[in-house]
Amino acid sequence: MSKSFKIALLGGVAAMAMTGAVHAQETTACLITKTDTNPFFVKMREGAVAAAEAAGINLQTYAGAIDGDVAGQIAAVETCIAAGASGILITPSDSRALAPVVTQAREAGILVIALDTPFEPADTADATFATDNFRAGELIGQWAAATMADPSEARIALLDLNASEVSVDYLRNNGFLQGFGIDIMDPTDIGDETDERIVGNDVTNGNEEGGRTAMENLLQLDSSINVVYTINEPAAAGAYEALRAFGLEDQALIVSVDGGCPGVQNVADGVIGATSMQFPLLMASLGIEAIAAFAADGSMPANSEGLDFFDTGVRLVTDQPVDGIESITSTEALELCWG
């Protein structure tokens, strides 16, 4: 290490110590995301930073190294407790494993809000600000049913996440089916439906390669598939490639969930018929506002009516709007998309 680099480093440490002293009187909030590379979390952090500046809150941000890095998130929560933060916003990498450290934080008088991913049970945290994934699925299901000439002639392919059937997976899948008008049987189970119109389910791992292979497999079961539900937009892009390779891209409607910019662009290009957009930026900014309110007068955030979390909203994005379902166009959505 060169001498000048050492001096620069010392200078940096001193500067940081001084900033700490200046902000000592301020409210401190922490944002802990699963990773800092996924565009979804990048957008979330942008929202938090902007809201914290507006509210005059000192924001510290942390992230796990990869999705599933529980140890990294536990260390981050501990650091926030030690820093005397008023509130923590966290997207838990594991819905159960972080419960003990979160309880410790709440016992220290810190407001803990789960963003995007609920804890199990949800009341592990003081509040949850998330997308209503069932509603997100329901919207695209309703849209698909309304767009088809005759929904009773539907041949449906369901492209899910993976074999573990986590909550986001069954909520979106079953929301779609309910929206389309299919009896979903057990709302927490995927693939137990008996409706003849369903060709089958397959898993995609939420990426393009998995989406393509899964779509090929289902087309081999039935090449007349005309409605394709996908867990997210990368899987939808893969499904489209498979349909195109089979020469069937004009036969099927593809619907999806997320609202990432490449996904919205695919709506504009006619690859995806409709997608449900979620709002990571809003999750974070509402979270910061809740912490500011809590620090000021101790008021606690409330849940949305009939839900065990605060719904940060979903909007249907499509360029073929149908009557009775509120939607925005891909052009409008490109202003709002994340990533």
Next chain:
Amino acid sequence: MAGPSDKQGQDFEKALNQSDSAVAEFVRDRHGPLDRLQHVLHANPTLVPVIVLVAAVVIFGFVAGERFFTPFNLTLIMQQVTIIGILAAAQSLVIITAGIDLSVAAIMVLISVITGKLSIDLGVPTPIALLVGFACGAAAGYMNGWLVTRVKLPPFIVTLGTWNIFFALNLWLSGAQSIRSQDIDANAPMLKFFGENIAVGSARLTTGTILMIVIFIVLWYVLNKTAWGRHVYMIGDDKDAAELAGIQTDRTLRQVYVLAGFICALAAWASIGRVGSISPQSFYEGNLQSITAVVIGGISLFGGRGSILGALFGALIVGVFQSGLRLAGVDVLWQVFAIGWLIILAVAIDQWIRKVSA
């Protein structure tokens, strides 16, 4: 010395009289059909995967019905295993040297992102972007080889490390965001060259599948018919002996890793054709899937034994199982379950074959 009086000998030698006086010889105590099978398999390491592959195709032809046993579906399976197959070719080279390469898929995805960023975001002509990709793939392989031979770290540790390093670089470069198929079509259609279909009747081969087969044939020739190839096997069998025989083992090992990295770069090009988009999140488990193909293909994880063609058959066996179980309506988790047993069975058979006597 041989006189009759010697029979008496000294007191402590009396026990010799009771000993067996027959001359020592090699005894072949068992000659059952199982032994002969063991010998045949020892001499022809690709026989097991070929038998399993043919049997699987026939059985699924009955179980999964006529949809499975069509030229269209059988060639679709080949398309589906193309990328893992090419990675398995790279993996085989390293495993034959008694090493392992956990970074193959990470190199591939990183190279696809580098090539895509250059040709689409930065407007570099596609052939140059591809050449840069090949160079980066070879460099990534060289990094593995250098760490293994110069820093003397075990291949498992080296490639576990570089797997993470390459994956992180991939996320950093791509921002975890895919490059869309439509943007590739508009700006650099050459990147999708290995996605082209070649229809023969109802069969659909892709140029990517042909690339995979060519890679295997070339590697088979190099490994079996050139001195360099025999050196690779010898290093895997016994590195010290190879060294004593005058082979520059470290240099050859580095060449193996560089070649593996280069093949990963070819896989990167082929993957863009297969997937359509450039997807930083795809193939996260590709390294393990390539090892699965190699192991099921009868290539010994202990090095020095097995034919590279086995890895191709191994990849096809996995593809046939997945397609067959899928068409028979079996749930995904049972497909995973079946592949797990295949791996254990393959290694158990390998261990049994290695015990062959003489």
